[in-house]
Amino acid sequence: MSGKPSRVWLDITGIVPGSDGAVFAMALAPALGRIVDTRLCIRRPGLDEIGDAEARSLLKPVQRDRRTDRVAAAVRARVSSLRPDLRRALSRAARLQLHALDSWQAVLTRSTAKPTIPVLDTMRDTARIGAGDVLLMLAPAGDATRFHACGARLALLLAELLPLCRADQVSERQSQEAALWVRTTLQALDATMVCTAEAASVLQDAGAADLPRIIAAAPTVTAMLDPGRAGGTVLALGEIGLGGNTLMLLQAWRELLDEAQPGAGRTDRLPTLVIAGPVGHLSSTILAQLRNSAGYGGTVRLVPDPSAAVLADLLVDARFCICPAAHEAWPRGVIECQGAGKAVLAVAASTDGEGIETGNARDLTARLRGWIAEPPALVAPVRRAWDDVAGEIMSVLTR
Amino acid sequence: MSRLWLDMGDLLSFAAEFRRPSGIQRVLFELGSTLRDHEAAAGRVLGFCGRGVDDGFVELHWTEIAAVFDRLSADGPTPRRTRETPFQTAWRTQIDAMAAMAGVALAALPRRRRRSGTGQAKPMAPGDVLLVAGAGWAESGHVSRVGTARRTGIGVVLLVHDIIPLRRPEWFTPAETQRFGAWLDGMLEHATGLLAISAATARDLKAHLIARGEVGREVAVIRLGDGFSGVSHDLVARAYMPTRPFVLFVSTIELRKNHLLLVEVWRCLLASRPPDTVPLLVFVGREGGLSTDLMRQLRASAFLDGQVKVLTDASDAVIAELYRRCSFTVFPSLYEGWGLPVTESLAAGRPCLASLATSLPEAGGKLARYHDPLDLAGTTRIIEGLLDDPAALEVWAEEIRGGFQPVPWSRAAAEVSAASWSAAMARRGDRDGSP
Numbered sequence: 001m002s003g004k005p006s007r008v009w010l011d012i013t014g015i016v017p018g019s020d021g022a023v024f025a026m027a028l029a030p031a032l033g034r035i036v037d038t039r040l041c042i043r044r045p046g047l048d049e050i051g052d053a054e055a056r057s058l059l060k061p062v063q064r065d066r067r068t069d070r071v072a073a074a075v076r077a078r079v080s081s082l083r084p085d086l087r088r089a090l091s092r093a094a095r096l097q098l099h100a101l102d103s104w105q106a107v108l109t110r111s112t113a114k115p116t117i118p119v120l121d122t123m124r125d126t127a128r129i130g131a132g133d134v135l136l137m138l139a140p141a142g143d144a145t146r147f148h149a150c151g152a153r154l155a156l157l158l159a160e161l162l163p164l165c166r167a168d169q170v171s172e173r174q175s176q177e178a179a180l181w182v183r184t185t186l187q188a189l190d191a192t193m194v195c196t197a198e199a200a201s202v203l204q205d206a207g208a209a210d211l212p213r214i215i216a217a218a219p220t221v222t223a224m225l226d227p228g229r230a231g232g233t234v235l236a237l238g239e240i241g242l243g244g245n246t247l248m249l250l251q252a253w254r255e256l257l258d259e260a261q262p263g264a265g266r267t268d269r270l271p272t273l274v275i276a277g278p279v280g281h282l283s284s285t286i287l288a289q290l291r292n293s294a295g296y297g298g299t300v301r302l303v304p305d306p307s308a309a310v311l312a313d314l315l316v317d318a319r320f321c322i323c324p325a326a327h328e329a330w331p332r333g334v335i336e337c338q339g340a341g342k343a344v345l346a347v348a349a350s351t352d353g354e355g356i357e358t359g360n361a362r363d364l365t366a367r368l369r370g371w372i373a374e375p376p377a378l379v380a381p382v383r384r385a386w387d388d389v390a391g392e393i394m395s396v397l398t399r
Numbered sequence: 400m401s402r403l404w405l406d407m408g409d410l411l412s413f414a415a416e417f418r419r420p421s422g423i424q425r426v427l428f429e430l431g432s433t434l435r436d437h438e439a440a441a442g443r444v445l446g447f448c449g450r451g452v453d454d455g456f457v458e459l460h461w462t463e464i465a466a467v468f469d470r471l472s473a474d475g476p477t478p479r480r481t482r483e484t485p486f487q488t489a490w491r492t493q494i495d496a497m498a499a500m501a502g503v504a505l506a507a508l509p510r511r512r513r514r515s516g517t518g519q520a521k522p523m524a525p526g527d528v529l530l531v532a533g534a535g536w537a538e539s540g541h542v543s544r545v546g547t548a549r550r551t552g553i554g555v556v557l558l559v560h561d562i563i564p565l566r567r568p569e570w571f572t573p574a575e576t577q578r579f580g581a582w583l584d585g586m587l588e589h590a591t592g593l594l595a596i597s598a599a600t601a602r603d604l605k606a607h608l609i610a611r612g613e614v615g616r617e618v619a620v621i622r623l624g625d626g627f628s629g630v631s632h633d634l635v636a637r638a639y640m641p642t643r644p645f646v647l648f649v650s651t652i653e654l655r656k657n658h659l660l661l662v663e664v665w666r667c668l669l670a671s672r673p674p675d676t677v678p679l680l681v682f683v684g685r686e687g688g689l690s691t692d693l694m695r696q697l698r699a700s701a702f703l704d705g706q707v708k709v710l711t712d713a714s715d716a717v718i719a720e721l722y723r724r725c726s727f728t729v730f731p732s733l734y735e736g737w738g739l740p741v742t743e744s745l746a747a748g749r750p751c752l753a754s755l756a757t758s759l760p761e762a763g764g765k766l767a768r769y770h771d772p773l774d775l776a777g778t779t780r781i782i783e784g785l786l787d788d789p790a791a792l793e794v795w796a797e798e799i800r801g802g803f804q805p806v807p808w809s810r811a812a813a814e815v816s817a818a819s820w821s822a823a824m825a826r827r828g829d830r831d832g833s834p
């Protein structure tokens with residue numbers, strides 16, 4: 001990289017709607033815009049400039065396809081209204097039909113979850129990106145090397161890590177896009193930036209070199225908080241699903257429940273566990289467990305896709321926080337908690353500090369047990385402005 | 400002379416729904432087979448019963464029970480493709496659902512014939528003992544049927560496998576948990592004797608009894624037999640054996656069994672070792688509850704690029720051959736009532752790395768080795784140790800072959816018989832409806 005870019009094209013291609021990466025993109029764009037001419041864009045296959053509202057529309061959580069939900073509800077209602085002996089005989093067939101509907105759901109969601117904004121002229125804007133411009137990608141997706149031919153420089157600030165390190169925990173399309181990006185674009189990057197040590201390690205394993213780790217990232221909702229209040233809940237932040245390691249958290253919580261209620265139904269010694277975050281790709285097992293157990297006897301509350309205001313309230317109410325995700329490109333949960341002045345337990349691999357061992361629910365149980373018995377003190381809030389982050393990015397893009 | 404009756408209704412209704420037996424059906428069949436001989440040796444005749452058309456008990460014949468079980472445990476395996484698109488998955492699951500619906504319709508016809516033909520009603524006599532050792536909660540009207548028998552002076556002995564739906568409701572639908580809880584409480588009202596298949600299950604059951612206000616009610620622990628009878632060693636089974644070293648996990652694929660832990664362990668192994676030093680991981684079992692995310696994850700990774708193999712429909716002969724040929728077996732389950740795959744592994748002379756949870760240390764004793772099912776790194780280290788030291792693994796296998804004393808099912812039958820008669824006698828007259 002050399003010279004200050006005349007314009008930054010902030011490329012949100014490959015960002016998962018509703019994910020923390022989406023929050024990251026929408027928070028970064030205005031901050032960068034205060035320093036340099038910044039345009040939000042997507043590649044499909046040319047470069048489409050999109051407005052802020054369009055970007056928000058693209059990045060909001062994907063709604064489930066309700067058609068299969070309605071059919072599933074009808075099947076469940078029909079089976080439950082049958083005579084017990086018939087219900088027994090039909091239960092497996094009904095279960096398989098519900099399983100099939102779940103599979104159709106995946107097919108329908110894939111086919112309907114397309115960008116909602118019209119593609120005006122996909123190649124028109126390609127001409128507008130040119131020498132002196134920087135295409136700043138936030139996710140590994142597709143082939144971006146053709147923009148080199150326009151004289152643009154290619155940069156990456158990784159906000160989506162799972163497609164690179166856990167192809168089994170993202171959609172098939174995401175993993176294919178990421179594989180294409182690694183084959184074509186990774187080696188052509190002019191600048192690569194990461195927020196976490198794990199992201200750096202994953203990119204290095206994929207063949208990247210020269211990885212300045214410059215971004216400590218910034219809180220998004222903590223500006224709304226009045227720090228210094230100790231709440232009564234335990235707040236878990238991060239993607240809800242296998243990718244967010246929610247299963248490990250629920251295993252640990254079950255251990256604590258067993259200790260708190262030795263066969264007698266006592267749950268009053270445990271605080272409420274609030275799990276908040278975007279609903280991830282592999283979440284049906286988690287959601288079913290919460291549904292089946294009525295939120296583990298009322299001790300677990302789920303808050304999917306919380307708004308900034310709701311998240312701020314949850315942070316205020318929290319006694320302490322947990323961020324169980326094992327792979328983080330931008331450890332949003334940790335940063336939000338630190339910004340709120342709350343102590344946070346996080347998986348060591350996804351953050352820098354000493355934390356929970358990856359995949360060790362026993363370790364998490366012990367830590368939770370200790371913190372519930374002796375709640376950690378509030379800590380001094382650590383807050384950082386997005387403008388500082390944007391400044392760091394610009395200094396790398398200018399080098 | 401008083402008779403012991405074994406309730407086999409669950410086995411028959413299970414066979415109408417599923418193609419392969421689960422642990423409970425295997426135990427029920429082995430108990431039936433050996434109790435029959437045991438009672439005959441004692442000069443008694445073991446009766447078999449199931450649900451009649453009028454929701455009462457009818458006598459069943461051993462030959463028809465054996466025929467049903469043979470059908471469940473025989474046939475060749477039908478390995479399934481391991482890589483599909485979402486559209487193919489949707490079609491496959493849709494076809495499975497349609498096939499299941501067709502199966503319901505087909506199963507209805509022979510069942511009606513059987514009920515009206517061979518199953519002639521033969522009321523049990525006062526003083527007889529009814530042993531309920533199956534999954535009665537899956538049968539409609541089971542508690543009321545048992546209650547009716549109890550009111551006519553029949554002793555009722557309940558063999559409890561586990562009470563997992565009450566201990567871990569998150570793994571079952573609310574309807575399943577409610578059905579199981581209602582069945583168990585109803586059975587506890589009628590039962591004159593309680594047996595459990597492990598000390599762990601007995602502990603859980605006693606805690607449940609205390610919660611019901613029944614402090615001090617006795618629960619006898621029965622040691623199940625090891626291994627299963629009638630498994631043929633055939634050439635067809637050998638044709639399905641992996642051609643390279645493999646580690647075996649036999650279990651229904653469901654969240655409780657903790658397949659996810661093993662997938663993560665294998666990911667760690669593949670990240671840290673040359674792929675040719677990592678054995679194949681073979682899962683044997685049908686897809687059960689809460690397995691959707693696991694199977695999606697496996698398909699998305701092309702079954703860890705071929706390092707994981709799933710056999711959903713293996714016959715008993717194939718399973719027996721897999722036990723004989725595996726490097727070792729694993730059983731990382733989070734909650735069990737006993738641990739049949741652990742004892743099956745030891746009976747086949749193969750080392751077993753089992754979870755420390757609940758009853759599994761009882762099942763595996765000193766010859767199995769254990770890991771914490773909630774600790775990924777710890778489990779990975781133990782498995783790496785086994786892979787790195789094949790000589791030690793062989794020594795372990797030798798210890799098992801030399802030291803494992805299988806409990807014959809005949810002994811389990813004798814224990815069940817003695818406990819049933821004594822529990823029925825001890826409580827006779829204590830409870831409502833006794834003669």
